[in-house]
Amino acid sequence: MKMNGAKIFVESLKKEGVDTIFGYPGGVVLYIYDELYRSDIRHILVRHEQGAAHMADGYARATGKVGVCLVTSGPGATNTVTGLATAYMDSIPIVVFTGQVSTNLVGNDAFQEADIVGITRSCTKHNFLIKNVRDMARTIKEAFYLARTGRPGPVVVDIPKDITIDSAEFSYPDSIELPGYKPTYEGNMNQIKRAIDMILVSKKPVIYTGGGIISSGASKELLTFAGLLKAPVTNTLMGLGGFPGEHPQFLGMLGMHGTYAANMAVTHTDMLVAIGARFDDRVTGDINEFAPEAKIVHIDIDPTSISKNVEVDVPIVGNAKSILGEMNKLLKQDRRLKEFNREIEDWKMLIAQWKESHPLTYKEGGKLKPQFVIEQIYELTKGNAVITTEVGQNQMWTAQFYKFSKPRTFVTSGGLGTMGYGFPAAIGAKVALPEATVIDIAGDGSIQMNIQELATAVQYKINVVVAILNNNYLGMVRQWQSLFYGKRYSHTDMSHKPDFVKLADAYGARGYTVDTKKDVVPVMKDALKSKLPVLIDFRVEEEEDVYPMVPSGASLKKMLLA
């Protein structure tokens, strides 16, 4: 059937099973909006396009489905760039549709023209400019396919206005033709066997896993793998939730704000099994002193991640779920396993000692402690909530004190560290999972970066809870200034800010202030039952620091402990 580009757009989204778009209209996308007016696809009108991109991202992280965003040309498009970069760094599948000026005006510095394909080339997995309406359906198909397959990531599709008016025959392609794109899913069997041989002769193994476990849906396989080996497991920030936080083999997070046990374990290990993790500098500290005695097996879907930062002994390219599945099959039949389990007992004892001598902790007394608030949120929700964070101390304390037990329950900007991410991401997650409890653990600085989305949350009754750990500072930066810049708190004072309760009220949301321990639980309980979005202003200890801390670029064993 012949239809115009706008209609082809909407029909193609339906074919992709899109139920929700986060968007904001403008001149060049009006034909599309006119078509949406007649369609039953849900459209969430945001208050800033950055919010739309983060919402699509939160939607994707909470479900594994592709998040979708629609914005106008020029400023609408450029406002999504931070959202794209955030999704790109954390390999999150979103498709952002940007309007563009008509093809005859492209390149003319036309009103609201921005070369968004050029601008986003380095922060998308791929991007497209549609130049003919006949390419619309195929391009949309490819965009979704690229976003969710292989190493997932954001894709931009730029659509000039005239393309939405022109007509073409609509037929949605059922196959993909991308000659240069063939992600490897199955691991090489020889490499898998070599890895197992190497692991089974080690005495001090550590399993180190990242976001790849979450994106490939491999947490069950990881649990079996760790169960067979009986070896300790540590997660990156992105990997949290991939392995049960209360599991006896779990060491907690590693890296700059990792646990003592995790950082000591990777420093002394003789066998590091890295799965879906990329040896980021926040994880490794001084790369030359990272796991210096270890043989390394590295499983990753992206060949460019392998041997990028550290030399590995056995690289295995492929999908973590399928590779772990294969490894588990082999391990179950391997006669050496029993002996191996016995041989690593000493190592596990040593780790148990590290865990016991240096647990995650904080000093009681004084004002309300941010860590206490997070502990109480954990007790109240017991892992049955989606927790998003902003960036800074709030994020690190959440990673430390909330024991994530299920994949896709922790939603945080890891790679880019985007302040202002957590709130819109929470909205996106809640839109995807309306029954779920969704809480953004925020900082007083970060929350002000996308606070305008409170209007969106109220309008659509997207009842998320924002728990602001209000320390009157850009706390994480202040912590660095305190430790490394002689306590010169240059421009990190955040005490000038709105009254959050009044602000919530002004938006039609619900606001609370909490300054004492005893109010934390009752207010949280109230908030979780609320029929409105909630902002809670937790007035916490102002100069509390996050520990342990490895100074930037130092070796992991040089942790500052308090």
Add this chain to the structure above:
Amino acid sequence: MRHTISLTVENQFGVLARVAGLFSGRGYNIESLSVAETLDPSVSKMTIVTSGDDKIIEQIIKQLNKLINSIKVVDLTVTDHVEREMVLIKVSASGESRTEVLRLVDIFRGKIVDVSPDTFVIELTGDEEKISAVLNLLKPLGVKDIVRTGKVAMQRTIQHDGKGDK
């Protein structure tokens, strides 16, 4: 070390920018790059000369492979291949040096493609060694300008001995 990489890509607008962006975004150097359509007009071939240690070259090749529009990446340096470059050289040629230039052009099988009363433009094709040799010989005579195409390169066909090849 220097590497010559042959890259087959989909012949679409923006692909060259993706390749160039990959190099510039990661701080890798492109020494030369040449690109043109192949027999199949939907496909182009690039020859890229770059340098770096083994680790950098490994990353470059993996990153090129990762580009959605790249179809094939071959590091020709580790295979048997032929490389050629073309150069146009404008050289002073008046009086006695005119015959000297002509002699050199003849020895190296170059061509004179433009003549003026006191200059020649020479067209010369060869591998890097030959081109630098010629330039060295011409320099004392007064080279005014040069333009080089950058390398193009192609894998050699494997020569079989006829005995039991597959």
